[in-house]
Amino acid sequence: MIRFVPENIGVASITCEAYINNHVTEFANTLYNPDPANPILIAYIDGTYSYIEKSSNFRVFRQSYSQHKGRHLIKPALIVAPDGYILDIHGPYFSDARNNDAATLRNEFRRDVGALRYFLGEGGIVIVDRGYRDVLPLLDEFGIDYRMPALLQRGERQFETEVANDSRLVTKTRWIIEARNGHIKSIFKFFRNLISVVHAVNLREFYLITGAIINKYRDVILMEGATLELAQAILERARTLNALKQRVIEQGLARRNGMWQRLNEDKVRDFPILELNYLKELTVGIYQLSLAPAYIQDKVARDGIKVFELDEHREEGLIRVRLFSRFRNAVRYQLWITYKNNKTLEEADEPITGYYCTCVSGSRTLGSCAHVASVLWFLGFARHQSNIKYPSNALLENIRDAANRHDQGDIDMRDENIEIVEPV
Template structure:
């Protein structure tokens, strides 16, 4: 190898050695080549001498036609398709001769090598002659790939905003999520999860698109391929990603209390705040499904409350919106009410759920769980539930109303999370076909795990332990206005009132949104105010808010507002205020401009916060009427849609529907 006659052979050998990454070797008169390398180098020299213009290619070294190119198996092997060979050339720049064979399990459903196998292919850079028909076929398929390259969505070419429109995660979060996509067995074969497969599944969840549409935009061969790929991705995520991010096994009690039980909830619900306990909110949501041909499924999936066919997943959520677990889904007939569902969960997971929830833990539930109270008491779990109306009463007492407000102050997070599941994942908000409904549990748990890991928790602004103590203190204050209304029978004695309009009470104090939020203990009631005021003006066919003032006591008002649920029901609102000549109020002032309020609605007797009717009147008289621009709800549908009942048009609404002002 060291003589001049072998100079060309020596240069070729050194080039091959460097390409293979072998260490350099000192050449002397005793240096030799093995027979195989010597034969291959001689063939290369002969090809170059026969055609000096011959090009060099990275040619696969495992080119035997009798064995598998991957595992050297000799049975059940088949020749690689031109599609597979072209794909390898594009992905890793290795040319595979047309006689190379492989086992079927090394290929995916499209006949391509699994991505994890491509780095293991060995090659050598040498002159290689491709015959005319083979070259023509190879170039034609390269042309087809180039022509079809515009088809399908490539995640690497999407901007961050475009990516978030397709998937419920960011591009960086997608990279991490892809690391959880392990190979899974599907129909007896090991299937690899590609980036395109995961993105397609996330797009289906995010936008609720059909498999036929996904086949087009992601360039799959058929709708059946889309369905099988989605099943593989779902199975893969359920194996490792879901157990890591949702469920009792994903977090310990201690970490749950430390990370997700807020100081506000601990102070508000825990009678011993110095000893934090688990605080969780439980509620069911609805997953609408198509009708089944099975009569039993039809009966058990029909919900008389919603008058639709649906299934019921149940969420257990922390005070900050962290989803501890998603149970079910359950059927929705009378036998599957909320109380029976929670009883079933504690009995079915007796060794898990009962161990995780311990004595004196706290759960917030709605009235539908009343039949499960004995079970919770037996387990030593403290339950908080909104109060029930007493028999023969139409209104909650002040104490019951205040207690209900304390519970709903944090119970709404489970409703918010239910809404997030259906707004972030539109697939869950659609009417689902029965094929998908069979895997509803997996879809919901994947969505919940993504929310837990990649989406922000629910952060209630300006609430802390001190705010909780203020709520508890205010909940003990009686409603003096209610007592006066009942003693003097002011609801019925119209002779003690005189009719006015809003402009006739110029001394009503100016209120800012900060004061209103503090008075109502939240923003929900204020957000409803424009709708209530607009509805009153439309129904009374007036441009000004009508109200009554006590004839013997200026500063004591009565206003009637319509119920938003029933056409014929009116609620009376009584408000006592202190006239204020200042341009605005000082929220820290000792003199409260609103000295009391009372409403005849079901929750209007409470002194902790206000109902939406009281908040609407305060919002209008103290804030909205002094603003140049207030946006009321759009009523254009009333003008473009026929009404066979011949109700009055929305002329008044058109006059008050003006520009926008943000009240959030």
């Protein structure tokens, strides 16, 4: 703590110039900096947590209980560079409602506002998640720029295409700080376990030592394929309007009567065969695709389930599908996909020419929502494979359910309580 830690972590351990030159990647600088020719400081801020034993001190007992996690814990917060370099670790803080992410960051600025403001400098950008929304006015007051995924405003049902694309730009690289949080617990097993109160009092020092060791001896995090060219291509897609959304609205496609049939492997035989790498490029990542097997299993693969349905009244090169939300069974979405017929598809053709879903993020053109990704994955890839693995049903088959919900997904489409989400 006397030499090693101060030399390897903290705003005093590195200059702004060295931080920008050594730890702000070209990819992140291109995505977030309005003037990429002049690199600026970019940092991610997010909290993590360590579970602690219950304290016999009633005040500590109350303030360390997290309603969100349902356990006693305390929360440090990391400030991380685009390549995973840990600039600093704040806290730890208690975990009750008065110690949310926004409150802890506000407190750090008030305690040490000079050093943080000086380091971030004029034009520096911090990237945060929605948990920091209440601290944004303070960042504005200090002249600190920020990027955060959008929040739906009162009365809104769906993000506009531009807003949804901007949110995807933020989440494209935010996984880096989550990865660093994970590294702390995977490298140092102490942080995985329940921490006694005796050790919890020194947790700040333990985290700083950990961060210094990672900075000194561990490799930086480099996202595969994160080049200048990819960043420029992503920005270009982020500025693309959703033409299919406009078509759906102008032609009233959502209100047309449909002949709905269960989506299965025998439907839409003219749909193009898609490579997995193409799907990753189209969806701008793997998260939505990782949800696809579970979506398809829940909505298509099980017999008797009719909540993932195809409109048999369809135009050439256009499909319409309706499905239920994975969060709320009473909410039904519709999605449309335009494609090139696989019989006439040329090598230079783009097989998927458009997509739109009525869910919250379904209008974006930079990537897609999980609903669209699931249909693309199933029709274009999975049904042509012989070894697709779906999530295990072992618990459903071996654990009893007092409600006997064997067919809980078999929902009556005529139910008047079902909320149909329309295009906006």
